Amino acid sequence: MRRKKSSIVWIQGITCNGDSHSFYNYESMKSFSKDFEMLYHPLLLLKKSFQEIIEGEDAFDFLIIEGALSKDKSIIERFGYGMEDIVDALSKRAKHIICAGSCACYGGVFRLRDEKSIFGLLFSGKQKGGYWKDSSNVINLSGCPVHPSWIVDTLYALKENKKVITDEFLRPKEIYAYLAHHGCIRNEYFEWKVDCKGFGHKEGCLFYEQGCLGPMTHANCNKILWNNVSSKTRVGSPCVGCTEFDFPRKSLYETQTNMSLPQAPVGISKRAYYALAGVAKGFKIERLEKRLMDEDN
Amino acid sequence: MDKKRKKTENILESALLLFAKKGFYATTIPDIAKYMGMSAGNLYNYFPSKENLAKEVIKYSSDILGERIRKVNDLDCSTKEKIDKIVYSYFEMATQKPQHIDYFLRVYLSNKEVFKDGCEGMLCVSSFVTEMMIFFEDGVARGELRNQDFFSAFGLFMGYLGGFVFLNGEGVLQKSLLEYADEIATNIYYALKSNA
Numbered sequence: 255m256r257r258k259k260s261s262i263v264w265i266q267g268i269t270c271n272g273d274s275h276s277f278y279n280y281e282s283m284k285s286f287s288k289d290f291e292m293l294y295h296p297l298l299l300l301k302k303s304f305q306e307i308i309e310g311e312d313a314f315d316f317l318i319i320e321g322a323l324s325k326d327k328s329i330i331e332r333f334g335y336g337m338e339d340i341v342d343a344l345s346k347r348a349k350h351i352i353c354a355g356s357c358a359c360y361g362g363v364f365r366l367r368d369e370k371s372i373f374g375l376l377f378s379g380k381q382k383g384g385y386w387k388d389s390s391n392v393i394n395l396s397g398c399p400v401h402p403s404w405i406v407d408t409l410y411a412l413k414e415n416k417k418v419i420t421d422e423f424l425r426p427k428e429i430y431a432y433l434a435h436h437g438c439i440r441n442e443y444f445e446w447k448v449d450c451k452g453f454g455h456k457e458g459c460l461f462y463e464q465g466c467l468g469p470m471t472h473a474n475c476n477k478i479l480w481n482n483v484s485s486k487t488r489v490g491s492p493c494v495g496c497t498e499f500d501f502p503r504k505s506l507y508e509t510q511t512n513m514s515l516p517q518a519p520v521g522i523s524k525r526a527y528y529a530l531a532g533v534a535k536g537f538k539i540e541r542l543e544k545r546l547m548d549e550d551n
Numbered sequence: 552m553d554k555k556r557k558k559t560e561n562i563l564e565s566a567l568l569l570f571a572k573k574g575f576y577a578t579t580i581p582d583i584a585k586y587m588g589m590s591a592g593n594l595y596n597y598f599p600s601k602e603n604l605a606k607e608v609i610k611y612s613s614d615i616l617g618e619r620i621r622k623v624n625d626l627d628c629s630t631k632e633k634i635d636k637i638v639y640s641y642f643e644m645a646t647q648k649p650q651h652i653d654y655f656l657r658v659y660l661s662n663k664e665v666f667k668d669g670c671e672g673m674l675c676v677s678s679f680v681t682e683m684m685i686f687f688e689d690g691v692a693r694g695e696l697r698n699q700d701f702f703s704a705f706g707l708f709m710g711y712l713g714g715f716v717f718l719n720g721e722g723v724l725q726k727s728l729l730e731y732a733d734e735i736a737t738n739i740y741y742a743l744k745s746n747a
Contacts, residue, residue, distance in 0.1 A: 512691035514701040515684055524688065529681040536672010 257289065260413045261314040263307060263344055264295040264354075267337060268330050268364040268372065269321025271297065272399040273355035280402035281482060290316075290409060296332075304333050308343055316409060317348035322357040322364040323385040324372045341375075341385065350412050351375070351392045354405055359394040359423065360384070360499045377423065380499040394424040398496035403478055404429050423499065425472070433520065434485075434493040435468035437476030444469070447535040448542045454490040456546045462516060465507045467495035469519035561587065562597055563611045566604050571650035575605060575662045602665055609659045609666070609675045612651045616644065617678035624685050630695035631740050633686060638712065638736040642728040645716040652716045683709070690743070697745050708739055 264274070274297050280286060293314055294300055294307045302310070319341070327336040345351055353375050356362040360374040361384065373384035376392055393412075395404045408426055411418050419427045435444070443450070443459035450458025460466035468476075471493050475485045486493055494506045509516050518527035565587050569578045580601050584591040598604040623636045645652045659666060659676075666675065673680045687704055690696030696704070715735065719728050 512698060513684075513687040513696070513704055514699075515688045524685055525681060528684040528688075529677050532673045532680055532684065533677050536674055 259289060259291040260316065260409070261291050261293050262295075262316045262318060262409075263293050263314055263348070264318040264320065265340060265344065266296050266332075267319065267321030267323040267358065269355070269357060271320075273320045273358075273397075276397075276399035277354070277402045277405055279481065280406055282406075286406055289413065308335060308340060311347070313347045313349070315349045315413070317344050317351045318354050318405070319351065319358045319375055320354045322361045322372050323375060324368075325385070326371045329368070329371060337385070345389075349391070351389065352405070352408065353392065353394045353396075355400045356396045356398045356496060356498075356501050359396040359425075360501075362398065363502055366502075377499065392424055393418060393420065393426065396423070396425060396430075396497040396499075396501075397473065398494075398501060401473075401475070401478065401480065421472070425497075429474050430472040430497065432472065432474040432477055433469060434471040434473045434475045434487070434497075435519070436474070438468055438485075438487045439476075440487055443542060445534065446537065446539050446542055447531055448539070450490065452490075456490065457542075457544075460487060460490070460492040461509065463509055464492045465494070465505065465509050466492035467498075467503075468493040470517065471495040471498055472520075473497040559597055560611075562594060562604070563608055567608050567612060567654050568650045570605065570608060570658050571653035575601075575658050575665055580604075603669075605658065605662075605665050606669050606675055608654065609670065610678075612654055613676040613679040616641075616651065617682045619644065620679065620682035620686065624682055624689065630686075630690040630693060631736075631744075633690075634740050634743075635733070635736045637686070638739065639729070639732045641712050642716070642732050645719065646728050649716075649720070652713070653720065656713055656717060680705075691745075694745055694747060696743050704743055707742055711735065711739060 266274075274295070278297075292298060292300060294302060294304065296304075323337050323341065324330050325336070325338055330337055332340060353359045356374075357364055358374055360377045360379050361369070361372055362374070365372045365374075365379065369378065374394075375385050376382065376387075376389060376394070378384045382388070393408055395408060397404065404426075407428070408418065411426075411428075421427055421430055423430075435441070438444070440450070440459045443457065444461055447462065448458055449462040450460045450464055453464065461469060466487060468487055473493075473496075475493070476487065479485055479488075492507060495501050495503065503510075515528065518524045562583065566578075566583050569583055569586060573582075578601075580594055581591045583604075584594045587594070598607065619640045620637055623633050623640065626633065626636070628636075641652075659670075669675070683705055684701065687696065687701060691698045712735070715724075715731065716728065718724055724731070
């Protein structure tokens with residue numbers, strides 16, 4: 255006998271729809287839809303209209319918020335409702351609230367336009383306090399976009415009343431305790447400080463010249479992969495740090511350096527990192543300087 | 552400090568002095584042992600070869616210089632003040648213990664064949680170079696130094712100091728090294744400072 259389906263209302267603030275598109279690329283949607291029911295989603299034609307959902311009184315399990323929020327109706331409104339009407343009405347009826355994507359978590363790219371009026375639900379960039387000052391039933395799933403498995407896994411954990419341990423930004427540690435660097439197949443190039451000279455190359459580490467933020471970005475992209483197949487760094491494109499509060503940073507594809515010295519990976523002192531990096535870079539490892547598939551050999 | 556470590560340090564100090572004074576090839580293990588009043592056989596209990604000893608000496612010297620710069624890096628003061636202190640400290644060392652700088656210039660840099668296995672790249676001078684990395688990175692992060700390639704800045708700073716100590720060693724300077732410290736620190740600062 256199947257268990258009762260959990261209900262979801264998905265709303266959008268200021269958004270590009272990216273998190274919705276990512277979510278609907280989930281590989282096992284058929285199985286997921288046996289356990290969850292979408293009561294409302296802006297991109298789907300469902301039984302109830304937006305107005306009926308807002309005006310209704312029924313409780314539901316999950317309110318998923320996609321996109322940055324603003325209390326200023328001239329910036330964002332939906333069918334004549336300001337976000338205050340929408341979020342405040344729906345949040346009272348939701349058991350759990352999930353911010354899907356970095357815009358809903360921190361304000362994201364849209365916040366850069368007006369940091370005083372546009373924010374995430376509970377954070378404005380790094381600062382605690384966004385649309386709301388605080389709330390006890392919010393989980394942040396940052397990312398641009400959020401990985402569909404992060405949403406699904408979190409929904410299942412909450413549905414099954416499992417304790418979801420979160421970090422300082424209210425993100426599940428099961429996902430965000432990892433760094434995008436973990437599982438990167440270029441780790442040997444990182445260890446020996448061998449640069450990647452361009453996008454799409456099989457060889458080299460993208461951290462030193464191409465702007466890769468894998469060693470300072472909390473996400474398990476190289477553990478669970480995207481579409482179960484690959485990740486940015488695996489195909490030769492730098493991690494742009496999309497799960498962090500300061501995303502998007504300027505010059506995403508350039509490593510920001512001081513005197514050609516990159517930022518140290520998260521939690522590692524500059525002294526330790528520079529000592530190790532300086533020593534490693536002093537060795538020329540011929541195998542790592544060569545193409546992986548050398549046509550001359 | 553235990554007895555063996557103390558003895559090891561004494562050997563390093565003596566080897567540093569003799570290598571710096573007479574050169575790597577003109578100095579033998581028996582020379583160093585004789586200088587210390589110990590047998591050459593006993594010295595081999597501490598260092599298996601002259602080459603090994605030479606590599607340990609450069610690490611030892613780099614650690615001492617690195618520690619001096621680390622203390623400056625840990626100070627809460629402007630980059631200009633840090634440059635003043637690093638230049639002063641370097642010249643002070645070159646004055647009081649010139650063997651450190653002489654060893655670096657006349658042994659380590661001049662006999663790379665001795666150091667090629669085991670001291671690749673920055674391996675044996677890492678403790679000193681790392682502190683210079685921290686100094687430069689911090690200077691740029693604070694907006695006080697111009698952002699540029701590390702080695703361009705490092706070469707300007709250390710090449711200048713090394714060259715000046717060399718001139719001092721040649722006896723061509725009119726004044727003592729320390730009397731040049733302020734002027735040289737100012738020159739380095741103006742060459743590296745941020746344009747902002």
